Amino acid sequence: MSSHIRKHDISVDPQVLRFIEDRALPGTGVAPETFWQALSDLVNTFGPRQRALLERRADLQRAIDAWHLARRPQGHDAAAYRAFLEEIGYLVPEGPGFEIATEGTDAEIAQVAGPQLVVPVMNARYALNAANARWGSLYDALYGTDALGDTPRGGGFDAARGARVVAKAKALLDEIAPLAQGGHADVQGYRVEGGALVPALRDPAQFAGWRGDAARPESIVLKNNGLHVVVEIDSAHRIGRDDAAHVADIRLESALTVIMDCEDSVAAVDGDDKVLAWGNWLGLMQGDLEERVTKGTESFIRRLNPDPVFTAPDGGTLALRGRALMLVRNVGLLMTNPAVLDRDGNEAFEGLLDAMVTTLCALHDLRGANGTRNSPAGSIYAVQPKLHGPEEVAFVDAMFTRIEAALGLAPNTVKLGIMDEERRTSVNLAECIRAARHRVAFINTGFLDRTGDEIHTAMEAGAMIPKGEMRHSVWLQAYEDRNVDIGLACGLRGRAQIGKGMWAMPDRMAEMLEVKVNHPLAGANTAWVPSPTAATLHAIHYHRIDVAARQAEIAATVASGGPRADLDALLTLPLAEGRSFSEAEITREVENNAQGILGYVVRWVDQGVGCSKVPNIDNVGLMEDRATCRISAQGLANWLHHGIVTEDQVMAAMRKMAEVVDGQNAGDPAYEPMAPGFEGEAFRAACDLVFRGREQPSGYTEPVLHAWRLQRKARGWGASARRA
Secondary structure (H helix, E strand, O other), rough: OOOEEEOEEEOOOOHHHHHHHHOOOOOOOOHHHHHHHHHHHHHHHHHHHHHHHHHHHHHHHHHHHHHHHHHHHOOOOHHHHHHHHHHHHHHHHOOOOOOOOOOOOOHHOOOOOOOOEEEOOOHHHHHHHHHHHHEEEEEEEEHOOOOOOOOOOOOOHHHHHHHHHHHHHHHHHHHHHHOOOOHHHOOOOOEOOOOOOOEEEEEEEEEEEEEEEEEEEEEEEEOOOEEEEEEEEEEOOOHHHHHOEEEEEEEEEEOOEEEEOOOOOOOOOOOHHHHHHHHHHHHHHOOOOOOOEEEEEEEEEEOOOOOOOEEEEOOOOEEOOOOOEEEOOOOOOOOEEEEEEEOOOEEEHHHHHHHHHHHHHHHHHHOOOOOOOOOOOOOOOOOOEEEEEHHHHHHHHHHHHOOOOOOOOOOOEEEEEEEEEHHHHOHHHHHHHOOOOOOOEEEEEEEHHHHHHHHHHHHHHHOOOOHHHHHHHHHHHHHHHHHHHHHOOOOOOOOEEEEEOOOOOOOOOHHHHHHHOOHHOOOEEEEEOOOOOHHHHHHHHHHEEEEHHHHHEEEEEHHOOOOOHHHHHHHHOOOOOOOOOOHHHHHHHHHHHHHHHHHHHHHHHHHHHOOOEEEEEOOOOEEEEEHHHHHOOOOOHHHHHHHOOHHHHHHHHHHHHHHHHHHHHHOOOOOOOOOOOOHHHHHHHHHHHHHOHOOOOOHHHHHHHHHHHHHHHHHHHOOOOOOO
């Protein structure tokens, strides 16, 4: 840190300074001295306010812990508990009804429902894949996954499977854009006559355009529920040549939006890491990010896709979006980073740095003319994670107001996404939305972090039910329902996204197709998926469900005083009261959690990989990030604290599962085994998450992971790939 360079009342890592002055500022119209003065003011004025908010979190947790401890002998009293939360200000009074006043949002936010990807921005290839996942091959998604009900086999092309894919895809066309007569499988050829599709559609308005000669189009564009479908026609293609209508593929408009993540799915602990994250976001906003990709003996440069252009039925131009609308998820309020030091030499809060720098980078999109605009409406979309209650939302709103003024942006140019993933936000959601009513563009349920916070907040109340049972608990159903109900009551319909959480099993697409339809049915106009392929398959649900109509139904029910998820249900603690666990149940729960923690942490600490597919105890690959790790660590910490398991039992499980994880990673040349010494930074970090889990602020994993990652980097972090 002695090499930091003084800029006004802050000290800046030289790599960060060079990035800002050489790459981020040129072309924005913001002078270097203007930027550094603004960042100094932000760090030194908002930093103390942020510390006070974090101390408020700690004070409330101490009060809740004391309340549960005092009443544990007589058991939990739900009515007294709610009254206590109101008394200490954890529950705030709900004001009169209102609607948000957000203006200037893009269609993908306000009008069209569809899948949302979340991707680590530190990995340029993943970021580009996600941005380009606006369009996905339905044929590939069905052929390459278990979506047909069986697992695809390796080897050459399976013609029988290909025929099943074509039949399934054309049956979907019959659902979403039916013909006036017959089915799409019966079509001998498509053409355009007088601006209309032949054979005719049952609803001719669903024909949106075509490319090529009208008599022999190369592609036709259909539209349903605001989403487009492109039917590719190619008689020379190996699929198209054997198809009666020469259909070579069906491409679905898939990931409408993508969150470029600087938070839970990355491992960024210093200036070097932050420059990588910010640099990729800058490249996306400038439209020139690229990455060389090697597959086998071939390599190519991956870039952002251009916008596809077609002929509209009236003879004009139909220009569709070639890329997902990109949001950025900044770091929350807790963590600091040595990339910048405040006037007293303390690490600056990372969330303040992210907010200032990612907004600066987005100026290139607003003021550029490179033809790859992210937001035609002229907005910047910043998702804010891990906020605790209305006062923290108000703080973030004020922070962006300060940043907008400093960078010469109109008020409320930055649109805010509120992650409803902490308990104090859930129970006060309407007031959280009110606190940023002029810029809210997104709320969602992040059930993973939310479960971790549920366990930690009620740690002293008693032993909790196992992790797998949380999905069926009373509070979780109330949480999912209330988020939609309150969002609609606050006027988000037609103005903002109401989202649902991640499908965490990327290899189980058949199950996703069966289950995830519940998200649009619940009134959510977006939901998270783990891959571009999953986005294409999840898009099917938004063709089958008219979310705008579904939201109207729910809003009318709520407005007329119909059923609404109950606050008392949301406050129901998931306690395992009076329940005894068998030795087999305990062993399975402990080992499953231990395996998930170790499989994730070993890559985070040793290789800087912030998001991993980690097999669970049943060998099902699960997407793990800091949120899933938080659940596992807090679940074990809770059982330790209440005597369900002993430290010796947990340590034995950690060592046993470390050997399992070592075996799973045996093919990775950059991997350092944890066994037999169990002395490496990764294993010790995993143990700290459990054995020190009760004392971590809000049960977060970041303080432990960052500390051990910094130690690992100081030792030399080897040949790991940069970086997910």
